[in-house]
Structure formats: structure tokens, C-alpha cells
Amino acid sequence: MSAAQNRRSGQTPREPRRDPMSFSPPPRTRFAPSPTGYLHIGGVRTALFSWLHARRHGGVFVLRIEDTDRERSTEASVNVILEGMRWLDLGWDEGPYFQTRRFDRYREILERLLEEGKAYRCYCSRERLETLRAGQMARKEKPRYDGLCRDRRDPPPEGAAHVVRFRNPADGVVMVDDLIRGRVAFQNRELDDLIIARADGTPTYNFTVVVDDHDMGITHVIRGDDHLNNTPRQINILRALEAQPPVYAHVPMILGPDGKRLSKRHGAVSVLQYRDEGYLPEALLNYLVRLGWSHGDQEVFSREEMIRLFDIREVNKAASIFNPDKLLWLNQHYLKTLEPAVVARHLAWHLQRLDLDPAAGPPLEEVVLAQRERAKTLQEMARNSAFLFREPEGYDEKAADKHLGEAQRPILTALRAALAELDPWTPEAVHATVGGVAEAAGLKLGKVAQPLRVALTGGTVSPPIDVTVYLLGRDRTLARIARALGAGPGAGRSGVTH
RNA sequence: GCUCCCAUCGUCUAGCGGUCCAGGACGUUGCCCUCUCACGGCAAAAACCGGGGUUCGAGUCCCCGUGGGAGCGCCA
Numbered sequence: 001m002s003a004a005q006n007r008r009s010g011q012t013p014r015e016p017r018r019d020p021m022s023f024s025p026p027p028r029t030r031f032a033p034s035p036t037g038y039l040h041i042g043g044v045r046t047a048l049f050s051w052l053h054a055r056r057h058g059g060v061f062v063l064r065i066e067d068t069d070r071e072r073s074t075e076a077s078v079n080v081i082l083e084g085m086r087w088l089d090l091g092w093d094e095g096p097y098f099q100t101r102r103f104d105r106y107r108e109i110l111e112r113l114l115e116e117g118k119a120y121r122c123y124c125s126r127e128r129l130e131t132l133r134a135g136q137m138a139r140k141e142k143p144r145y146d147g148l149c150r151d152r153r154d155p156p157p158e159g160a161a162h163v164v165r166f167r168n169p170a171d172g173v174v175m176v177d178d179l180i181r182g183r184v185a186f187q188n189r190e191l192d193d194l195i196i197a198r199a200d201g202t203p204t205y206n207f208t209v210v211v212d213d214h215d216m217g218i219t220h221v222i223r224g225d226d227h228l229n230n231t232p233r234q235i236n237i238l239r240a241l242e243a244q245p246p247v248y249a250h251v252p253m254i255l256g257p258d259g260k261r262l263s264k265r266h267g268a269v270s271v272l273q274y275r276d277e278g279y280l281p282e283a284l285l286n287y288l289v290r291l292g293w294s295h296g297d298q299e300v301f302s303r304e305e306m307i308r309l310f311d312i313r314e315v316n317k318a319a320s321i322f323n324p325d326k327l328l329w330l331n332q333h334y335l336k337t338l339e340p341a342v343v344a345r346h347l348a349w350h351l352q353r354l355d356l357d358p359a360a361g362p363p364l365e366e367v368v369l370a371q372r373e374r375a376k377t378l379q380e381m382a383r384n385s386a387f388l389f390r391e392p393e394g395y396d397e398k399a400a401d402k403h404l405g406e407a408q409r410p411i412l413t414a415l416r417a418a419l420a421e422l423d424p425w426t427p428e429a430v431h432a433t434v435g436g437v438a439e440a441a442g443l444k445l446g447k448v449a450q451p452l453r454v455a456l457t458g459g460t461v462s463p464p465i466d467v468t469v470y471l472l473g474r475d476r477t478l479a480r481i482a483r484a485l486g487a488g489p490g491a492g493r494s495g496v497t498h
Numbered sequence: 499g500c501u502c503c504c505a506u507c508g509u510c511u512a513g514c515g516g517u518c519c520a521g522g523a524c525g526u527u528g529c530c531c532u533c534u535c536a537c538g539g540c541a542a543a544a545a546c547c548g549g550g551g552u553u554c555g556a557g558u559c560c561c562c563g564u565g566g567g568a569g570c571g572c573c574a
Binding site: 032033034036040066067068069071072122129133134136137138139140141142143144161163181184185186187190191192194195197198199200202205208209225226227228229230232250252253259260261266287290291292293294296297298299316319320321322323325326327328329330332336371372373374375414439444445446447448449450452454459460461462463464465 | 499502503504524532573
């Protein structure tokens with residue numbers, strides 16, 4: 001009984017069942033992006049599902065670059081794909097294979113199909129095809145090739161260019177047993193004879209994908225469900241090759257916030273942009289695995305848990321909309337729960353992107369501990385921590401007006417004196433000192449902490465004042481208080497000239 | 499237009515015929531905590547697309563409708 005049938009009869013086993021009578025070999029899955037744009041979230045999730053399926057069952061994950069469209073494929077796109085996969089740590093076991101390096105093989109198969117009459121040369125001009133299509137559209141018919149060259153007896157037109165078309169069966173039904181969709185039937189009469197080689201002799205997608213998946217021993221084709229309609233054609237080609245079709249699993253699409261297909265215009269940004277904006281690979285992967293798949297009410301999955309728990313058969317059928325807020329929440333979750341040392345390494349990278357020297361401030365792990373509860377991304381954490389690595393540019397205007405006025409002068413002076421003598425320099429000691437100054441002045445802690453915060457950071461937001469002071473260090477703290485005393489509105493009148 | 503796919507809170511989802519006046523999470527709102535911002539805690543509002551069946555009983559099965567998505571390239 002196939003998994004699809006199992007699913008239908010409501011008997012999908014929770015745990016993969018090892019059938020003692022048939023030892024299924026470890027699966028081989030692949031991720032096969034085309035380097036014609038960037039690698040976006042949808043592609044990454046497909047890659048993740050393929051990767052998880054392979055890892056889960058001790059199989060092999062293959063990376064293949066589908067670059068047969070030489071017009072649009074670029075090396076830059078290839079690099080973005082590889083870099084993205086590495087950043088996410090979705091390691092591949094084989095490849096990357098490039099289809100452009102396999103042209104000899106495609107040609108070989110092409111010849112064979114031609115010889116066996118399973119494919120034929122088509123001399124129809126693009127113009128004829130266009131008018132044919134236009135006519136069909138006008139008649140509200142499904143545009144398709146009419147098969148003019150299919151049974152052509154007469155000799156081909158002199159010197160005319162030709163493409164090669166696959167001779168699709170005229171009737172019958174093709175069944176696709178999909179791990180996610182169940183059994184889907186397609187009538188052969190709905191399919192036309194697709195082009196498998198262009199006029200310049202280069203092979204096209206539906207042909208190369210079949211040859212490659214077969215040659216590479218792919219057992220499970222996990223891909224976006226925009227390919228479901230291509231599947232019957234591919235199965236027909238496979239049959240012509242007398243090859244066994246792989247198991248298919250068509251995963252639902254990820255839609256943009258407007259419910260439309262993710263595209264350049266709708267938040268389909270490069271995965272590397274998520275890295276640059278300060279997301280952790282752990283967060284992105286966790287977010288993506290929960291899009292279309294779940295394990296009870298569990299929201300957080302470590303990489304190991306994903307591998308252990310993921311089951312391609314449990315993937316939903318409905319498309320889902322990308323939700324940036326939840327990604328943000330997960331990102332902060334990981335900022336808060338990952339080893340500070342791990343987060344610190346990422347933080348260093350982001351500090352550098354802001355032109356800050358990670359070595360010019362307190363230990364990064366301490367910065368992480370102090371900041372992770374008030375930052376949703378690493379980029380935000382880096383920005384919020386800039387004051388620890390270089391002098392603030394100036395003071396936030398409203399903050400200075402409110403907290404660095406004449407009234408705060410005695411407080412800052414007292415803080416400077418007390419902190420100058422402080423020993424040891426610990427958050428606890430700082431806390432006691434600031435509290436002491438407040439008490440002596442008969443003020444609430446906030447009345448003392450806020451002026452100090454503005455003096456030290458230039459703004460009104462930072463970690464708790466004791467931690468902020470502690471991290472900044474004595475020298476910088478004293479210097480910035482002095483600077484604030486000199487820069488305050490009262491500076492001109494009372495003067496710091498003496 | 500034709501073919502295929504899909505349909506539970508705004509969003510991601512749990513639910514695999516009775517335990518559902520539908521559960522969790524993000525987001526939203528209110529309260530608490532509080533030196534700022536946050537974090538955290540508590541609480542609340544919020545959904546089974548519609549109509550027919552099947553059944554003692556339907557969110558769960560079937561059909562139709564509606565809505566959404568995909569494909570229909572010498573793109574992948």
C-alpha cells in the first residue's frame with residue numbers, strides 16, 4: 001500500500017514503519033534551483049524539507065543547479081544560492097551538479113528517443129505557434145501544440161530550424177501518487193507534445209529534470225506545487241525511458257502578505273537579506289519548518305528535533321502566507337536562548353557591518369546578555385550597542401532637553417564623584433551608588449538614572465543603568481558625564497571654564 | 499478560457515466522526531512588574547467559506563457552489 005493510499009484511508013502511521021519484508025534503501029533527495037534570480041524564502045523551505053527528509057532517513061541530499069537557460073543564468077546567482085545554503089548550514093552531500101556540464105548526456109538520451117520514435121523533430125515556426133496559441137485563446141481553448149509535425153511524412157522544409165518534441169501518449173491517464181496530495185489523475189489528452197530540445201539543440205527543463213533525477217538516483221522529488229502540473233509529462237518521459245518514476249511530494253507555496261504568489265514585488269527577498277537584517281539561521285529555519293508542517297502545538301524546534309520529528313507526509317496541502325512578525329518573535333527567542341557565545345559571533349559580524357570594532361568595547365558575550373531582551377534582530381542589537389564601541393554622535397534632542405538641563409547638573413556631578421571612587425566596578429556596586437545618589441538627593445531612581453543614561457548613551461534607551469554603566473567602564477563613564485556637564489544647556493552660563 | 503490543487507481565529511496551525519459552546523502560537527487590546535526600552539506574568543477579543551447530502555451524531559466523510567492558488571513558454 002502506498003503512503004498516499006495510507007493517507008487516504010486515514011492510516012498514516014505516526015512513526016515511519018519499517019517494513020521488515022522490504023528494506024527500502026536510504027532516500028536520495030535533491031534541491032534543484034535555477035540560478036536566474038536569488039534564492040528566496042520559498043526555495044529555502046523546499047530545500048529545508050528535502051534536506052530534512054534525507055537527514056531524517058539517513059539518506060543523501062543532492063544539490064543541483066538547473067542552469068540550462070543560458071540567457072538568464074548568472075554566476076552571481078549561483079554564488080548567492082551556495083552562500084545562502086552555507087549560511088543556513090543546509091549541507092549537501094553531493095554536488096553542486098551543473099546541468100550545463102551534462103549536455104552530452106542529454107543529447108545522448110535525446111538521440112535515443114528520436115531513434116525510438118518517442119520524440120520527433122518539429123519544424124513549426126515560432127510565428128505559427130504564436131498564431132495557433134492566439135487562436136486557441138480566442139476560442140477559449142487551452143493553448144497547446146496541435147501536433148502538426150507529430151506524424152509528418154513529407155520531407156522537412158529545406159533548411160528550416162527544428163526543435164525536438166516529446167511524443168506524449170494521446171490517451172490514457174497518468175496517476176501521480178503524491179506523498180502530500182494523495183493520488184492525482186491527469187488525462188493524457190490534456191497534455192500536448194512538449195518541446196524537450198530548443199532549436200539550438202539545448203535541452204529544456206522538463207527533459208533535463210527527468211534525466212537528472214533518474215541518473216542521480218533521486219528517490220524522492222520534493223518541490224513546490226507549482227510543479228504538480230508538470231509531473232504527468234515527466235512521468236511520461238520517464239516511461240519512454242523505461243525508468244521507474246521517483247516518489248513525489250509537492251509542497252504548498254508560500255504566499256506574500258497580500259495572498260499572492262511570492263515574487264520580487266511581494267516580499268520575495270534573497271535569503272541573504274535576512275542574514276544582513278540580523279536574523280539567525282536557527283530562527284529562519286524554525287519559522288520555515290512550521291509553515292505547512294506542525295508537530296502538535298510545538299513552536300520551537302532545534303535542528304535535531306526537526307530532523308527527528310519531520311515527516312514529509314504530514315505537510316499541509318494549503319498554501320501559507322509569510323508572517324514577518326512571527327519570524328521576528330522566533331528570532332528574538334533564539335537571541336535569548338542560544339549560547340551567548342554563538343550570538344556573540346553573529347553580533348561581531350553585524351558590528352563590523354556598522355563599521356564598529358567589536359574589540360573596542362566590552363566582551364561581546366556580556367553585550368549579548370545585556371541586550372538580547374531588547375532586540376529582535378542582531379542588527380538592532382548592534383545598533384543599540386553602538387554606544388559601547390564608539391562615542392555617541394550627539395544627544396537625542398528631546399532627551400537632552402528633558403534630562404540634561406540645569407536641574408540635573410548636581411546629580412551628574414554627584415554621580416561622577418561617586419563613580420570615580422567606586423570599587424569594585426560591578427553592576428551591583430554601580431546599582432548601590434546610583435541608588436545612593438538618588439536617595440541623598442531625595443529623588444526616585446528614575447530621576448537619576450535617566451539623566452545618566454542620556455549622558456552615557458546619548459538617548460533614553462539602554463539596558464538597566466547599572467549594567468549600562470558597568471559595561472561602559474569607568475573611564476568612558478566619567479568622560480561622558482564630564483562631556484554632558486559641559487554640553488548641557490546650563491553649560492554656557494555656569495561654565496565649565498574653571 | 500481549460501486543466502490541476504487548495505479552503506479552521508488577521509496570520510501560522512491543532513483537530514484524523516462523538517472527549518470542540520473548537521486548542522496552541524504570532525500579532526492585537528487591557529492589567530501587573532518596572533530606572534528607560536524591553537523581557538516576563540495574567541487576562542481578553544478573535545475562526546470551522548456557503549449549500550446539500552451520508553450518519554444516531556460532521557470542523558472531521560461525499561457532492562455542488564463560491565473564493566484563492568498554480569499550470570497551460572524554444573523559463574525553470
